[in-house]
Amino acid sequence: MTGQQPHGQPASVQDVSQKGYYGVPVIHRPHWKWLVTGYFFLGGISGASAVIAAFGRLCGGSPGASVARVATYVSVVALVPCPPLLILDLGRPGRFLNMLRVFRTSSPMSVGTWGLTAFGLITALSTLLQMADDLAPGAGPLLTRTRRTASSAVALLGAISGFFVAGYTGVLLAATAVPLWSKRPALLGPLFLSSAMTSAAAAITATAILLGPDAEKGTRQLRTLETLATVAEGSLLFGWLMALGPTAKPLSEGRIGMIVRHGIVGAGVALPLIVSAALDHLPRRTRRPATLIASALTLSGGFALRYAVVEGGRLSADDPQATFEMTG
Amino acid sequence: MAEPPVVGFLTDATLCIGCKACEVACKQWNQLPGDSAPGVAELTGFSYDNTVDLGATTWRHVAFVERPTPHGIAWLMLSDVCKHCVHAGCLDACPTGAIIRTEFGTVVIQDNVCNGCGYCIPACPFGVPQLEHADGGSHKCTLCYDRLLGGLAPACATACPTGSIRFGEVDELRAAGHERVATLKEQGVAEASFYGGDELGGTGGIAGLNAMFVLNGPPDGFNLPARPRLPRLNIFPASVTTVLAAAGFSIAAAISFRDRG
Numbered sequence: 001m002t003g004q005q006p007h008g009q010p011a012s013v014q015d016v017s018q019k020g021y022y023g024v025p026v027i028h029r030p031h032w033k034w035l036v037t038g039y040f041f042l043g044g045i046s047g048a049s050a051v052i053a054a055f056g057r058l059c060g061g062s063p064g065a066s067v068a069r070v071a072t073y074v075s076v077v078a079l080v081p082c083p084p085l086l087i088l089d090l091g092r093p094g095r096f097l098n099m100l101r102v103f104r105t106s107s108p109m110s111v112g113t114w115g116l117t118a119f120g121l122i123t124a125l126s127t128l129l130q131m132a133d134d135l136a137p138g139a140g141p142l143l144t145r146t147r148r149t150a151s152s153a154v155a156l157l158g159a160i161s162g163f164f165v166a167g168y169t170g171v172l173l174a175a176t177a178v179p180l181w182s183k184r185p186a187l188l189g190p191l192f193l194s195s196a197m198t199s200a201a202a203a204i205t206a207t208a209i210l211l212g213p214d215a216e217k218g219t220r221q222l223r224t225l226e227t228l229a230t231v232a233e234g235s236l237l238f239g240w241l242m243a244l245g246p247t248a249k250p251l252s253e254g255r256i257g258m259i260v261r262h263g264i265v266g267a268g269v270a271l272p273l274i275v276s277a278a279l280d281h282l283p284r285r286t287r288r289p290a291t292l293i294a295s296a297l298t299l300s301g302g303f304a305l306r307y308a309v310v311e312g313g314r315l316s317a318d319d320p321q322a323t324f325e326m327t328g
Numbered sequence: 329m330a331e332p333p334v335v336g337f338l339t340d341a342t343l344c345i346g347c348k349a350c351e352v353a354c355k356q357w358n359q360l361p362g363d364s365a366p367g368v369a370e371l372t373g374f375s376y377d378n379t380v381d382l383g384a385t386t387w388r389h390v391a392f393v394e395r396p397t398p399h400g401i402a403w404l405m406l407s408d409v410c411k412h413c414v415h416a417g418c419l420d421a422c423p424t425g426a427i428i429r430t431e432f433g434t435v436v437i438q439d440n441v442c443n444g445c446g447y448c449i450p451a452c453p454f455g456v457p458q459l460e461h462a463d464g465g466s467h468k469c470t471l472c473y474d475r476l477l478g479g480l481a482p483a484c485a486t487a488c489p490t491g492s493i494r495f496g497e498v499d500e501l502r503a504a505g506h507e508r509v510a511t512l513k514e515q516g517v518a519e520a521s522f523y524g525g526d527e528l529g530g531t532g533g534i535a536g537l538n539a540m541f542v543l544n545g546p547p548d549g550f551n552l553p554a555r556p557r558l559p560r561l562n563i564f565p566a567s568v569t570t571v572l573a574a575a576g577f578s579i580a581a582a583i584s585f586r587d588r589g
Contacts, residue, residue, distance in 0.1 A: 021391060021551035022374040024381055027455040031446045052581065060585035067585075091444020091464030095424075098443045102425035106560050109447045110423035163574040174566040175559045176450035177417065185562035189570030197577055218585075225584035229577065317450060320551070327453070327553035 020320040026327075027177045029317035032310055035089040040169050040306040042078045042085070043116070044196030045203050049075035050123060050162030052200055052225070054155035056218060063218030068155070070208045070215055072130040074200070075162070076123050082116070108172035115168060119161040126154045166196035173313065179326050180316035181309075183247045187240040188309075194233040195268075199302030201226035202272070206295035209288050219291075227276050230298070234269040237305070247322055250315035251308055259308050268301010334433030335476065336538030337485065338501040339407050341550070342512060342520070343492035346376060346405035350388040353487030357472065360385040375403075381551075382408060384460035387469035388484050393549050406550050407484070407493055410435070410456045410469035412538035413558075414530065418468075420560040421451035426466075433498070433538055434471040442466055453534070453556035471539070498538050508542050520544050523552060532557030 020026070049071045056068035087096045100117070104110040129151050139147070170189035173181040181188060201222050208215040241248045251260050275294035282290055316322050354360070363379055363386060364370040372378050375392035382389045393404040416435045419427045426441035427448060437448075437457065444464040448457045457468040472482035480486070485495035494501060505522045512520035523529040524540025528547060532555060547554045 019546075019548040021393065021549065022372075022377075024374075024551055025455060026551050026553055027453065028383075028449045028458050030450040031459055051577065055578070055581035055585050059582050064585045089445075091446065091459050091466070092442070095441075095443035098424040098426070098441055099445070101441070102423070104420075104423065104425070106420035106563070107423045107447070108563060109421065109445060113423055159578075163577075167570040167574060171563060171566040171570055172447075174562045175421070176447075177453040177556070177559050178450045181450075182557075182559060182562055185566040186569040189566045190573035193570060193573045193577065221584050221587060224587065225581055228580045228584070232573075232576075313450070323553060324548055327557070328555045 018321065019324045023320060025318045026320045026323040027317050029314045030176070030178070031091075032089065032314075035085045037303070037307045037310045039082050039085040039089075040192070040310070041199070041303045043082050043169065044166045044192060044302070044306070045200045046075045046078035046082065046123070047119065047162040047165030047167075048193075048196035048200035049078060049204060050119070050126070050158040051166070051197070052204060052222070053126065054159035054162070056221075057155045058152060060218060060221065063221055065218075066215060067204065067208070067218035067222055069130060069134070070211065071200070071204045072126050074203050074207050075158075076127045078203070079120065079123055083120075108168055108175050112165075112168045112172060115161060115164045119158075119165045122154060122157045122161050126151070126158050129154060163193070166200075167193040173309065176313075177323070178313045178317045179247045179319070179322040180244065180250060180313050183326055184240060184243045187236060187243060191233065191236040191240055191305075194229050194236055195302050195305045197229035198226055198233050198268070198272075198298050201229060202295035202298035202302075206292055206299075209292055209295075223276060223279075226298070227273065230269055230273055230276075233305075234265070234273075237264065237269075246325065247316065249319070249322070250312040256308050256312050256315065259304050263304030264301050264308060266301075267297045268304060272298045272301070332432055332476075333497045334499075334538060335471070335496060336412055336433070336498040336501055336540065337409060337471070337482075338494040338496070338505050338540055338542065339409065340492045340494070340505075340508060340542040341404055341406040342508075342517070342542060342544050343490045344390070344405040344407055345490055345492075346390055346392055347489065348379075348390050349487040349489060350407045350484035350493055351379060351386070351390060353483040354388045354469075355385075357475070357483035358387065358470070360387070382410070382456050382458070382468070384458040384467040387467075391550050393545060395545060395549065402545070404545050404549070406541065406543070407488075408550065408552075409484070409539050410471070411454055411524070411529070411540075412469075412471060414535040414538065415533055415558050415560075417451040417453055417534075417559045418448035418457055420558070421447045423447060430473060430476075432471070432473070432476050434473065434476075436470045436473050437466055437468060439465055439467070451559050453532075453553060453559065455551075469539075498540075501540060502536075505540055505542050512542070512544065517544055519546070521547070523547055528554055529556065531555040533561045534558050 053068040053071035056064035099113040170192035174185035272294045377392040389408045395402045442465045457466045481495045485493045509522045524537035530536035
């Protein structure tokens with residue numbers, strides 16, 4: 001055995017009050033850290049931004065089209081770093097194309113790779129269509145109609161593949177032997193999806209404010225969606241932690257526990273909701289900076305969630321008692 | 329050419345003397361490095377176990393269990409190994425097709441395909457495969473695939489001096505394991521159990537282990553989960569709720585954007 005120190009206390013006779021073997025972990029922990037955390041965060045934003053772009057375009061009228069425009073660019077900017085993050089995380093990065101050798105429905109990572117590839121192609125298309133609209137808006141009626149039909153079709157594909165990219169990572173973690181991730185498999189996907197929706201809405205809102213008043217049209221509608229998603233995220237997190245029971249220990253103790261309480265619940269859920277509720281009562285000139293701050297808090301909460309879940313999973317895998325609690 | 333029969337191990341804790349010949353034979357045949365740097369002794373204090381765990385370069389691991397009993401300390405030994413599960417979590421998870429089911433029914437990582445994604449590592453309910461920093465790939469017991477091709481038994485089973493590690497066709501080994509447990513119980517070993525069937529070890533969709541064990545103590549004492557579960561089974565519930573959540577957000581998004589006031 002290399003590269004891993006024993007975890008238990010040296011003892012000539014085992015402590016029989018505890019199950020297990022000298023405190024050595026039953027399962028091996030995943031090696032995933034910052035690169036995968038970063039991918040979960042950015043991939044979630046990119047996927048959920050495509051979803052928001054699609055709904056803005058398909059049922060949002062002119063304010064919706066304005067949101068869709070910003071969301072399309074946020075989606076592609078968030079997507080670009082994703083492949084390098086994933087490739088660098090591989091033990092053998094030069095072989096990343098082996099991911100496309102097979103398609104295995106038993107492997108969320110295999111399905112996810114193909115889904116991400118499809119999403120990438122669709123994002124490229126929707127970005128090109130958006131750029132065509134922005135750079136050459138005054139085309140003839142026939143071309144305009146063709147473009148609009150193409151945009152709607154691509155938006156629909158973007159919504160489906162965007163939902164997939166934003167949610168499959170939760171399924172991927174649930175399909176492991178790590179107690180924290182696998183004990184309540186039904187809740188991790190929805191939690192990741194709602195966190196992706198809040199982060200994407202925050203990123204789009206902040207980008208729209210920074211781009212100037214023209215881009216801000218439709219951010220009020222987006223705020224409604226962000227509030228709904230934030231409430232969903234907070235409720236799912238609470239429900240998940242309750243359902244995990246003692247298995248949630250890595251998320252309630254120590255440094256990760258602090259990140260969960262202050263980073264996710266405080267910065268990511270509570271403060272943005274308070275700012276959002278107070279926004280209409282604030283003096284007009286403070287609304288933009290307040291919204292920007294709330295967006296930044298939401299984004300940091302979204303990152304904290306991915307970090308806490310990934311790092312908490314490593315701690316959970318290292319705890320043999322957590323495994324025995326699930327496997328009897 | 330007829331399919332060769334499905335083969336595996338039966339490792340019997342009641343016959344193990346803790347000599348670690350299996351560990352050494354495995355490392356020699358598979359050209360695996362030693363467990364600590366040359367000249368550095370790593371003494372764990374875990375009885376006579378300085379190997380600690382299965383890993384990327386340790387495919388047999390002899391556990392030394394010291395348990396207090398009314399009659400004094402019970403000293404149990406067991407050579408742990410990859411279980412070559414009938415439904416294997418690592419194989420399910422592998423996105424490159426590097427992990428395959430061989431013609432012998434064993435589970436093997438093809439080193440020339442593995443890209444080191446690391447998904448098989450948390451997908452194994454027994455903590456068997458591990459990434460190797462030196463080459464970036466995931467590694468585990470191959471049940472000596474190369475020796476099987478040449479008509480030889482795996483190195484560990486060949487080296488075992490007490491017959492604690494038996495190699496053979498899984499149907500015969502399973503029968504022999506159950507028979508051995510019955511004999512042990514007759515002889516008064518109340519805790520004797522067969523690990524690798526429907527009741528212990530091969531549970532939760534894993535559908536049995538091709539590398540099975542005869543134990544003389546609770547499985548967790550050897551760091552074996554009593555009732556492991558196949559991780560793949562979580563995909564369905566997780567996907568259903570994620571799709572439902574997506575439907576919910578579709579409605580929320582539609583409602584939010586409908587309001588154009």
